[in-house]
Amino acid sequence: MAGGSALIHARGLVKRFGDFTAVDGIDVDVQPGEAFGFLGPNGAGKSSTMRMIGCVSPPTDGVLRIVGLDPRRDGPAIRARLGVCPQQDNLDPELTVRENLTTYARYFGIPRRVARQRATELLDFVQLTERANSKVEPLSGGMKRRLTIARALVNEPDIVLLDEPTTGLDPQARHLVWERLFRLKQQGVTLVLTTHYMDEAEQLCDRLVVMDGGRIVAEGSPRALIERYSTREVVELRFAAASQEDFAGKLDGLGERIEVLPDRILLYVADGDAAVAEVHGRALTPASVLVRRSSLEDVFLHLTGRTLVD
């Protein structure tokens, strides 16, 4: 099979809309059992990539193989082996929670009795058993998302595609979704997700690509990316002044790198506390000081000069 044992194999994958190139020649391999992420800001091309992988949008150019098959030729066969959780919930409001699962199962030709059994198990898995006979509309955003995830699992897919699985959810609802996705990961399900939340990428992804402007700018495990593109610690300094720029010059030579953002200065250092002592030693008095570990946000800033969520 092209791409060896990879479940998803892309080479030079391109998506154009007229003159506009949304995905600009990306290479990706996703191995069985991996939790793989596409991390990038809005407009980076993540959804366009997901839609090509989901066989709902044909590639403009390049090679794409899903479970060894070609979406241009084998769309229905591939879709039967995918579970898709789209960015916008598209549950059927006319149906109950349970019926949303059993009806969906019918599209895959799953016998009624099996579908009923599977719906019961999946409702238990996403902790919606008590709402089984409720209509969809009164559910909270987090419940709807969990139901969409359950629906994506109805056909026991090889790969689950999740497009921004927790966008728009409150922190508690996000944690519940993450917890279920962790569980799936432990069961060996291959997860492919897009996100612009670095904490989501760090928590869930074994490996990820950082996308910007339709291209992949870096690839690796969250830890490897942080080690490669950032320092161990970051000192965030906020000065009570109209422009942080005025202070940046006075921090010269401190740390490996300085980023000046509109509202704060980031010092990239090995030892945050030592750097803070040095700042005070220079008779500088920031309004606030925060020492933290480097994150994927820092990786993105380093690679693109921009923050992930502006």
Ligand SMILES: Nc1ncnc2c1ncn2[C@@H]1O[C@H](COP(=O)(O)OP(=O)(O)OP(=O)(O)O)[C@@H](O)[C@H]1O
């Ligand atoms: N059907 C379309 N026609 C024209 N342009 C499109 C279409 N779909 C996406 N685009 C453009 O392609 C670019 C990439 O969009 P895409 O949705 O893939 O980005 P994304 O990284 O998923 O961002 P988001 O988080 O906003 O979905 C954007 O500039 C978008 O406006």
